[in-house]
Amino acid sequence: MKQSIIFLIVLSLLVLVGCGGKYCHPYKTAQDFEKDKYDCKMKTRSGSSEMMLIDMEHFFDCLRIEKGWYRCNQ
Secondary structure (H helix, E strand, O other): OHHHHHHHHHHHHHHHHHHOOOEEOOOOOHHHHHHHHHHHHHHOEEOOOOOOEEOHHHHHHHHHHHOOOEEOOO
């Protein structure tokens, strides 16, 4: 039961990350964003494969600092 609740919370956060606004990059495409987003998720994950947790602060740092993405004003 507890694992199910944690899984739902993590899943909800991942959905919010995907829908949490538009990101822009000076020369990368939407396909590049999906690749970079996946890469950052893998870099910032912890836990077992059954219950993967993402460190959201480091995830957004990865997108901004390592990959060069920023939030658009739209």
